[in-house]
Amino acid sequence: MKLIIFDIDGTILDSVNADDWCFVQTFKDLFQIDLANVNWNDFKNVTDQGITEEIFERWFKRMPEKQEVEIIKRHYKNLLKEKTNEFTEIDKALSFIELLADSLDFEIGFATGGWQETARLKCSSVGFNLNNFIFKSSSHHYNRAKIIELVIKEAMDKNKNVQYESILYFGDGLWDLKATKELGIDFIGVDFNENNKLRNAGVKKVIKNYVDPDKVMNLIQESIQVD
Template identity: 30%
Template sequence: MLEISTDWGCYPFVTDRGILKTFIEQQDLKCSLAELESIVKPIFIRNVQQAIEVSPAKEVLGAKNFVSHLLDSDKYVVSIATGGWGETARIKLESAGFNVEKLEITSSNDHFSRIKIMQLAKSKMNQTGDYPITYFGDAEWDLKACEQLAVNIVIVGSRVNHHQRIQNFSCLESALRFVK
């Protein structure tokens, strides 16, 4: 039996597809990324669905109001870039009460690299200009990707230290003051 390490920091691409890609390379498997993904992904999606049925996803305090505020404003363009697969991102967001129909989600379905996912998220919004981007994340790999792309980042929660950090979105003004 083969096991995947859950030490996410040891993977060059900390995304669902990136972890599988690295796993194939490390184990010298004789299957393609697409082949392994077609086996693993449906099982993973089913496992997430079952876990959500037992314990629904919880909104980070104030996040729905924050996202709604951005979506309702003509000052902002909103796009989600996630290292998870799109299907599981939607399951989790819906479980937490978000209206996913209003959200443009770019995910590990689109690429194995977090940086490329972020670049694709921008291009999907038909934004070719050099406008400011603010990324809200919660992990070291978010910091690294934003640093490489020179993107403004706000850390949510306390997993990572960063000079721009909020605990949650309960104070709309506090979150908005970091948006460029």
């Protein structure tokens, strides 16, 4: 059995532009902080929780209080609700996930840098229910590699008698690549906008979408073996 873990934004959903706008607008509305020209790669932890904590460290020289994070989440989610018509699946992503889920050869999980509530909203807007899968988010940890580790742990606990042949992660960001390198697991890049940033970073396995499931499946079968 292979463990396949997916990121969400930019990996199975075309949601990055609207999502980024809502996140940036949230901090402008609530704190008058302008993040319009920010490069997310400049942050130590590119997750909603990690970025929020670093913003507070930079601007306010302190960590956010729990109540403040909840206010940020609520405002951000409300903005996202107004953008749900802009969220679409990356071509054939959901049918490919269904194909994997129907096979006894795979366990499927999701590890996103987004918060749990907003990730569920975005997925449900395209008819995808995360409740059917192992799912961890920035609500569980601020560090992306740790989020992926939590998915792996739950998958291991769920299938105690199974030895995974391989573990791999589908992602679209350089931060996804970094996390998989830290964990020593295989990585398949998703570049539906064809910006080539992952190829330029040395990623050999990159797909634009999931319209050719045989091609994607072949890349999965080539994944590294678990020690």
